[in-house]
Amino acid sequence: MIGMFWIALVTSLTAWFCYMNTSEEIxxxxxxxxxxxxxxxxxxxxxxxxxxxxxxLILYWTRHVSPPPTKAS
Known part of the structure; x- marks a missing residue:
């Protein structure tokens, strides 16, 4: 199971690298x-x-995030 974790992690990092260094849309x-x-x-x-x-970590980072104020009509 831990091997699959590392394979998926390396694949994700490789995809991120390709995303950052490619200028074409598709x-x-x-x-x-x-x-x-x-x-x-x-x-x-x-x-x-x-x-x-x-x-x-996600809970710590998003503790100050609030929805945008709504416009009163």
Whole structure:
């Protein structure tokens, strides 16, 4: 299981590298899709301490995020 985690992580990082260094539209979209799928797989098959750490990191980063104010009509 941990081997699959590393394979998905390397694939995601490679896709991110391709996304950042490609100027054409279709390859960038495909690289973004592969990277997103890889990150999704990483989140599912990651060891539980890593999953817990990611959840805490996301909660810490988004604690000051609030929705935009609505316009009163």
């Amino acid at each position: 390859p960038r979209i495909l690289a973004m899709a592969v990277g997103t799928l890889g990150v999704g797989c990483d989140l599912v098959i990651a060891p539980w301490p890593l999953q817990l750490g990611l959840v805490l």
